[in-house]
Amino acid sequence: MVEFYHVYKQYIKGDWALQDINLSVAKGEFVFLTGASGAGKTTLLKLIFKDETPSKGQILVDSANINLIPAKHVYRLRRKIGIIFQDFKLIESLTVYENVALPLVVRGERSSVVSRMVQSALSLVGLTHRKNYPPSHISGGEQQRVAIARAIVGNPKIIVADEPTGNLDTELSIEVFKIFERINANGITIILATHDQHLLQLFPRRVLRLDKGRLVSGWDKETRP
Ligand SMILES: Nc1ncnc2c1ncn2[C@@H]1O[C@H](COP(=O)(O)OP(=O)(O)OP(=O)(O)O)[C@@H](O)[C@H]1O
Numbered sequence: 001m002v003e004f005y006h007v008y009k010q011y012i013k014g015d016w017a018l019q020d021i022n023l024s025v026a027k028g029e030f031v032f033l034t035g036a037s038g039a040g041k042t043t044l045l046k047l048i049f050k051d052e053t054p055s056k057g058q059i060l061v062d063s064a065n066i067n068l069i070p071a072k073h074v075y076r077l078r079r080k081i082g083i084i085f086q087d088f089k090l091i092e093s094l095t096v097y098e099n100v101a102l103p104l105v106v107r108g109e110r111s112s113v114v115s116r117m118v119q120s121a122l123s124l125v126g127l128t129h130r131k132n133y134p135p136s137h138i139s140g141g142e143q144q145r146v147a148i149a150r151a152i153v154g155n156p157k158i159i160v161a162d163e164p165t166g167n168l169d170t171e172l173s174i175e176v177f178k179i180f181e182r183i184n185a186n187g188i189t190i191i192l193a194t195h196d197q198h199l200l201q202l203f204p205r206r207v208l209r210l211d212k213g214r215l216v217s218g219w220d221k222e223t224r225p
């Protein structure tokens with residue numbers, strides 16, 4: 001579902017944020033991405049949804065070479081990907097329901113379709129009872145669950161989450177990880193960046209580990225150097 005072939009990223013001349021990254025994440029897989037601050041986790045995730053472009057190398061998403069996607073068609077790639085950040089990026093002037101509905105409204109879905117899909121996403125994250133609240137009136141854990149509902153509402157094939165529990169305590173983090181497991185059980189591929197080693201131990205899965213821009217463990221058999 002996501003493949004990297006000899007991918008390099010350089011923001012500043014002579015300083016590689018990523019070097020020779022080779023990886024393959026299969027359809028339906030749930031993998032973690034870890035590494036110290038500055039190791040390149042966010043950069044790697046941004047390359048997947050074309051928020052950044054590689055300096056060298058090829059990236060395939062859903063079997064398509066995304067280097068070849070023209071700017072005007074990047075929205076088609078983004079429709080396949082639900083993106084979740086550490087700071088939830090909710091819109092304060094909208095209710096929980098309206099925040100989750102936004103991606104569907106933007107793409108022009110009919111209101112009956114929007115209603116059905118938003119109810120289903122809110123129910124999956126257990127927030128139906130909060131749908132008319134503004135984000136400031138719900139807890140941090142609930143706000144992150146709204147962000148997750150917004151990421152899955154359009155039926156993406158892939159979820160990319162960058163430190164989604166970075167602002168949450170351990171108990172809420174575990175709750176959020178369990179929601180990701182539920183989403184993954186529906187067949188959605190998940191790539192989740194975290195530097196929280198405790199959570200990695202609690203949820204044993206394949207871990208892609210970056211060290212100073214290089215992948216140092218977690219390859220599958222096809223991409224093992
Ligand atoms: N827009 C940018 N311009 C220049 N350098 C950047 C930019 N974004 C990231 N970098 C550099 O690229 C390297 C990797 O950064 P990145 O944000 O991907 O790391 P990270 O693993 O996500 O770190 P953290 O755990 O702190 O979020 C770092 O050296 C960083 O300073």
Ligand SMILES: [Mg+2]
Binds near residue numbers: 043
């Ligand atoms: Mg980061």
